Amino acid sequence: MTQLDLPAAYRRLRGLTDAxxxxxxxxxxxxxxxxxAFQYDWAQARDAVHFxxxxxxxxxxxxxxxxxxxxxxxxxxxxxxxxxxxDLGRRLSDDGAAQLAPLEGSAxxxxxxxxxxLSGLAVAEHSVELVRAFSQRAERQGWRLSPVxxxxxxxxxxxxxxGSALSARLTVMIIGERPGLSAADSLxxxxxxxxxxxxxxxxxxxxxxxxxxxxxxxxxxxxxxxLIRHAMVQQLTGIGLKxxxxxxxxx
Amino acid sequence: xxxxxxxLGGHRHIFEGLPELLAKATPERSGDQxxxxxxxxxxxxxxxxxxLADTPLSRFLEEPVIPYEEDEVTRLxxxxxxxxxxxxxxxxxxxxxxxxxxxxxxxxxxxxxxAPGITPEMAAAVSKLxxxxxxxxxASKIRVETxxxxxxxxxGTLGVRLQPxxxxxxxxxIAASILDGLLHGAGDATVGINxxxxxxxxxxELTQLMDELRQAYAIPMQxxxxxxxxxxxxxxxxxxxxxxxxxSIAGTQAANSAFGIDLALLREAHQAGLALGRGxxxxxxxxxxxxxGSALSADAHHGLDQQTCEARAHGVARAFDPLLVNTVVGFIGPExxxxxxxxxxxxxxxxxxxxxxGIPMGCDVCYTNHAEADQDDMDVxxxxxxxxxxxxxxxxPGADDIMLSYQSTSFHDAxxxxxxxxxxxxxxxxxWLHAMNIIDERNHLVRPDTSQxxxxxxxxxxxxxxxxPA
Numbered sequence: 001m002t003q004l005d006l007p008a009a010y011r012r013l014r015g016l017t018d019a020x021x022x023x024x025x026x027x028x029x030x031x032x033x034x035x036x037a038f039q040y041d042w043a044q045a046r047d048a049v050h051f052x053x054x055x056x057x058x059x060x061x062x063x064x065x066x067x068x069x070x071x072x073x074x075x076x077x078x079x080x081x082x083x084x085x086x087d088l089g090r091r092l093s094d095d096g097a098a099q100l101a102p103l104e105g106s107a108x109x110x111x112x113x114x115x116x117x118l119s120g121l122a123v124a125e126h127s128v129e130l131v132r133a134f135s136q137r138a139e140r141q142g143w144r145l146s147p148v149x150x151x152x153x154x155x156x157x158x159x160x161x162x163g164s165a166l167s168a169r170l171t172v173m174i175i176g177e178r179p180g181l182s183a184a185d186s187l188x189x190x191x192x193x194x195x196x197x198x199x200x201x202x203x204x205x206x207x208x209x210x211x212x213x214x215x216x217x218x219x220x221x222x223x224x225x226x227l228i229r230h231a232m233v234q235q236l237t238g239i240g241l242k243x244x245x246x247x248x249x250x251x
Numbered sequence: 252x253x254x255x256x257x258x259l260g261g262h263r264h265i266f267e268g269l270p271e272l273l274a275k276a277t278p279e280r281s282g283d284q285x286x287x288x289x290x291x292x293x294x295x296x297x298x299x300x301x302x303l304a305d306t307p308l309s310r311f312l313e314e315p316v317i318p319y320e321e322d323e324v325t326r327l328x329x330x331x332x333x334x335x336x337x338x339x340x341x342x343x344x345x346x347x348x349x350x351x352x353x354x355x356x357x358x359x360x361x362x363x364x365x366a367p368g369i370t371p372e373m374a375a376a377v378s379k380l381x382x383x384x385x386x387x388x389x390a391s392k393i394r395v396e397t398x399x400x401x402x403x404x405x406x407g408t409l410g411v412r413l414q415p416x417x418x419x420x421x422x423x424x425i426a427a428s429i430l431d432g433l434l435h436g437a438g439d440a441t442v443g444i445n446x447x448x449x450x451x452x453x454x455x456e457l458t459q460l461m462d463e464l465r466q467a468y469a470i471p472m473q474x475x476x477x478x479x480x481x482x483x484x485x486x487x488x489x490x491x492x493x494x495x496x497x498x499s500i501a502g503t504q505a506a507n508s509a510f511g512i513d514l515a516l517l518r519e520a521h522q523a524g525l526a527l528g529r530g531x532x533x534x535x536x537x538x539x540x541x542x543x544g545s546a547l548s549a550d551a552h553h554g555l556d557q558q559t560c561e562a563r564a565h566g567v568a569r570a571f572d573p574l575l576v577n578t579v580v581g582f583i584g585p586e587x588x589x590x591x592x593x594x595x596x597x598x599x600x601x602x603x604x605x606x607x608x609g610i611p612m613g614c615d616v617c618y619t620n621h622a623e624a625d626q627d628d629m630d631v632x633x634x635x636x637x638x639x640x641x642x643x644x645x646x647x648p649g650a651d652d653i654m655l656s657y658q659s660t661s662f663h664d665a666x667x668x669x670x671x672x673x674x675x676x677x678x679x680x681x682x683w684l685h686a687m688n689i690i691d692e693r694n695h696l697v698r699p700d701t702s703q704x705x706x707x708x709x710x711x712x713x714x715x716x717x718x719x720p721a
Contacts, residue, residue: 007703012709017424019415019424020651028696180652
């Protein structure tokens with residue numbers, strides 16, 4: 001049956017949620033149109049996972065926007081290795097570590113890292129905008145930023161050895177989030193105080209769903225700035241910071 | 252510790268202890284490779300299986316895979332082992348046990364009596380010698396029935412957990428998904444919401460939403476909010492209408508600790524649920540979720556393979572008379588189960604081991620977008636689990652969970668299996684579906700019209716909603 005065969009009260013459930021309710025059916029199965037709509041959404045997610053970021057182009061775009069960048073690779077040498085070995089995606093390759101040598105001990109307030117993560121598409125399309133929005137706010141706070149470290153085949157935790165090498169007070173990791181069917185181009189931003197290898201996810205704060213139709217880069221950058229201000233006062237990030245968030249609400 | 256030596260094809264293989272033997276006998280999967288415990292060649296894998304086949308079942312009682320002193324899950328397994336129930340197979344090796352399980356005369360009754368005598372490690376061990384068809388055939392002999400407001404797991408039935416998640420826990424959005432599910436005959440196993448936030452207030456509100464709907468339409472169902480067990484305890488103390496109590500569990504004490512639980516806390520929660528006395532046809536009220544890889548993910552696997560850890564999680568579940576145990580098989584990602592083949596195998600193993608241990612096993616047939624799997628793989632696992640007699644599966648609107656961002660099975664998928672294999676929902680719930688004219692006498696879904704009572708409820712939700720975007 002098509003949706004038009006359904007009573008209006010049933011059809012209108014679709015206006016209450018993005019979940020796939022009141023679908024067209026044939027027998028008890030999905031109608032062809034629904035089958036194809038699902039497959040297209042899934043195809044977008046799959047293509048986003050396997051999207052290879054063109055890092056020289058991304059570096060060029062960062063430069064045009066006024067940001068120096070350094071391109072490093074994780075120890076995961078390819079996408080299949082990256083997917084099977086999260087531990088390698090959390091470590092720098094030897095070459096990557098060497099690339100950072102000139103910045104060693106530069107001690108920025110914020111080490112800014114952009115990694116492809118599980119959606120190269122999100123990074124290619126939205127990371128420059130988010131870096132710009134955040135940098136404007138960071139400048140107003142008087143924070144010293146590192147060059148943008150572009151981490152290829154990187155997981156969230158690769159921000160720890162990078163921030164540690166630079167002796168940064170804090171790492172901001174901007175990374176492509178695992179694509180779902182409703183959004184394949186979503187960025188996440190993870191903030192880690194006193195980054196060093198071995199930090200756990202409980203020691204980070206995360207802002208999620210940064211994309212057109214989700215959180216805007218400006219709104220995300222506001223939240224990041226707010227969290228970092230308090231992280232620098234309390235000298236921590238993660239659950240400890242979150243637990244006190246009810247007393248930290250800015251007007 | 253016993254060392255296992257075997258010579259195959261002129262090559263000598265040595266396995267230092269049961270954990271190594273079990274791990275190397277396991278079918279290939281990425282999580283065991285990530286942990287560095289997998290066989291390094293196909294020949295080594297088969298050699299391990301041959302050595303495992305000759306290992307006496309009783310060895311698993313003598314040599315715990317994690318020391319008794321170190322781990323409360325081991326203590327639970329050893330202390331609750333029923334030697335009398337074990338007696339019929341006590342003299343067997345693992346290989347002989349497989350052969351025995353496949354005999355015609357070993358039926359559901361035999362296996363129900365045997366269950367308290369089988370430890371998780373014995374179940375895991377024998378599963379490693381079994382092909383997919385063995386896992387299906389033996390599991391299909393076993394019925395595990397549980398009851399709260401209806402009966403889950405009876406022969407000829409397939410239950411569905413209705414999973415109406417919403418990224419902001421929006422009450423109307425959740426209600427829309429619940430109504431859609433009910434109109435497709437889903438929700439008999441439970442209506443279970445994964446909340447977006449683990450707050451007591453959200454928990455209380457969500458239980459109230461589901462309880463009001465249940466009472467308004469006299470639905471023989473049970474609801475659940477899948478928050479941490481401590482949140483459930485707080486909500487109970489605040490007087491929330493809590494039917495089922497949920498918790499994710501794992502197979503080692505250290506992994507459970509990473510989940511913020513221990514056995515004492517689970518006992519406390521179980522007792523708190525029982526004290527509410529809300530079940531009508533029974534009092535199974537715990538809802539557990541498990542999944543291969545959780546122990547390694549918490550760095551708490553003690554050198555065990557992930558399937559043995561998973562069977563031990565089933566052993567934890569068994570101690571609390573659960574209504575539902577759900578292996579969320581493909582949720583954890585490709586670093587643990589790489590592709591459709593590994594997910595299908597793991598789903599069948601978990602269902603088999605759970606049933607052999609006597610727990611009410613269901614399966615979230617699912618995958619994430621970074622795994623090498625798709626809907627066709629899920630169709631295969633779903634169909635196989637249907638033939639194996641799986642107690643319940645998930646029902647997610649359009650198979651797309653918009654909160655957890657993964658793909659599970661849809662209401663339509665559930666109805667496909669029910670139609671294909673002639674299965675019906677839980678009997679009490681099925682009677683309600685017929686009385687509500689949701690399903691007709693041929694067990695076909697009725698096309699809802701304006702006389703459908705649930706649409707009155709839909710009307711009340713949507714009077715201010717925008718016009719149908721389609």
